[in-house]
Amino acid sequence: MKVFLSTDMEGTAGVVDWSQCRGPGTEYEYYRSQLQAEVNAAIDGALAAGATEFLVNDSHSTMQNLRPDDLHGRASYLSGRHKPMYMMEGLDDSFDAAFFVSYHGSAGSTSSVLYHTYNPKAIAEVRLNQTITGEAGVNALVALAYGVPVVLISGDRVTIDEALPFCPDIEAVVVKESVSHNAALSLHPDAARELIRAGAQRSLERLAGFGLPSITSPAELTVRYHNGAFAELACALRGVERMDERVVAMRNDDPLALFRTFIAAVLLSRGVSE
Numbered sequence: 001m002k003v004f005l006s007t008d009m010e011g012t013a014g015v016v017d018w019s020q021c022r023g024p025g026t027e028y029e030y031y032r033s034q035l036q037a038e039v040n041a042a043i044d045g046a047l048a049a050g051a052t053e054f055l056v057n058d059s060h061s062t063m064q065n066l067r068p069d070d071l072h073g074r075a076s077y078l079s080g081r082h083k084p085m086y087m088m089e090g091l092d093d094s095f096d097a098a099f100f101v102s103y104h105g106s107a108g109s110t111s112s113v114l115y116h117t118y119n120p121k122a123i124a125e126v127r128l129n130q131t132i133t134g135e136a137g138v139n140a141l142v143a144l145a146y147g148v149p150v151v152l153i154s155g156d157r158v159t160i161d162e163a164l165p166f167c168p169d170i171e172a173v174v175v176k177e178s179v180s181h182n183a184a185l186s187l188h189p190d191a192a193r194e195l196i197r198a199g200a201q202r203s204l205e206r207l208a209g210f211g212l213p214s215i216t217s218p219a220e221l222t223v224r225y226h227n228g229a230f231a232e233l234a235c236a237l238r239g240v241e242r243m244d245e246r247v248v249a250m251r252n253d254d255p256l257a258l259f260r261t262f263i264a265a266v267l268l269s270r271g272v273s274e
């Protein structure tokens with residue numbers, strides 16, 4: 001049984017500030033070890049349910065937050081920037097399940113710790129088939145394309161609530177309750193890891209009952225930007241339509257093609273915002 005893990009960092013228990021999840025610095029060093037422990041807890045739970053092969057795609061910031069020799073389960077480690085499939089790089093139809101570890105609330109959710117959707121400087125809100133989505137819903141397009149169920153997600157409660165419309169069966173692990181953009185009440189790290197471990201195990205034990213992501217086709221992503229320059233740039237891409245000054249829409253019968261268009265729009269926006 002082969003498991004794909006897409007790991008972010010803002011959803012780790014205790015993390016509430018960018019200084020904790022961007023290096024260099026002692027705070028970052030501490031919190032990256034917390035992330036590593038949560039990733040390993042997910043792998044441990046999967047191992048207990050009989051999983052045999054793991055690919056961890058580091059999806060946060062410069063995407064090199066983990067220590068490969070500390071990964072459990074002899075997991076392969078996909079790290080580093082400029083991955084064409086971004087947070088879903090490495091997934092294909094050979095996998096049996098996908099985990100989203102340490103995910104965070106969307107750009108549209110003002111009460112979630114460190115909320116954003118891909119590019120906080122450019123993107124104000126993303127909707128998938130008219131429903132506000134975080135990165136989990138967007139990334140689920142790739143899982144749908146490859147026929148892989150997304151079975152586990154961890155993060156704050158907002159993250160979970162935003163994933164449920166697209167992954168209704170998902171095993172959801174809430175490790176903190178957001179109080180504001182920069183405050184949260186977190187479980188003790190040991191308690192958070194125990195819940196992640198148990199959730200991962202349970203998700204694979206009931207894998208046979210899982211459906212694919214619930215996204216009707218042709219799927220549509222609507223992206224609202226902070227200003228019109230980003231929207232104008234996105235319209236240079238085939239299949240992207242301007243809806244108004246700051247909003248574009250893209251739709252496609254093929255969920256993978258839709259995701260690729262979205263990622264291209266994100267990369268274009270980085271050119272303007274950085």
Ligand SMILES: [Zn+2]
Pocket residue numbers: 008009010059060061
């Ligand atoms: Zn991140």
